[in-house]
Amino acid sequence: xxxxxxxxxxxxxxxxxxxxxxxxxxxxxxxxxxxxxxxxxxxxxxxxxxxxxxxxxxxxxxxxxxxxxxxxxxxxxxxxxxxxxxxxxxxxxxxxxxxxxxxxxxxxxxxxxxxxxxxxxxxxxxxxxxxxxxxxxxxxxxxxxx
Numbered sequence: 001x002x003x004x005x006x007x008x009x010x011x012x013x014x015x016x017x018x019x020x021x022x023x024x025x026x027x028x029x030x031x032x033x034x035x036x037x038x039x040x041x042x043x044x045x046x047x048x049x050x051x052x053x054x055x056x057x058x059x060x061x062x063x064x065x066x067x068x069x070x071x072x073x074x075x076x077x078x079x080x081x082x083x084x085x086x087x088x089x090x091x092x093x094x095x096x097x098x099x100x101x102x103x104x105x106x107x108x109x110x111x112x113x114x115x116x117x118x119x120x121x122x123x124x125x126x127x128x129x130x131x132x133x134x135x136x137x138x139x140x141x142x143x144x145x146x
Contacts, residue, residue: 032061048100051092058089083125090118 039045039053062085069078093114101107 051096055089055092058085062086
């Protein structure tokens with residue numbers, strides 16, 4: 001009996017083409033724009049709720065872009081997008097607080113809580129960038145032995 005021959009293994013894929021990446025980026029931008037358009041134009045909710053939901057959406061997209069950044073290490077794009085959506089979410093939450101809260105005590109309380117969240121995230125981002133620089137310096141100092 002003849003042993004069946006297995007076909008040679010396929011070469012690994014070469015990566016995502018720039019056209020495919022452009023389509024993915026375009027579609028994700030369109031989806032994000034449609035979400036914000038729905039919130040502000042078609043939802044029919046109050047102004048405070050629009051700002052609150054927009055802030056929540058901003059934080060969710062910031063988290064998504066951060067996770068993409070952590071998984072693929074595409075420095076310039078995903079890290080910047082994560083920061084942009086975090087800032088957008090924080091601005092919308094601040095707007096929600098300023099428009100919706102009428103009691104001065106609650107206004108100050110919510111401003112302090114949101115400011116603490118923003119400060120904690122900024123300190124964590126600073127710490128991660130310092131760790132990344134230390135890792136890069138340590139890798140640069142390594143010598144390969146022949």
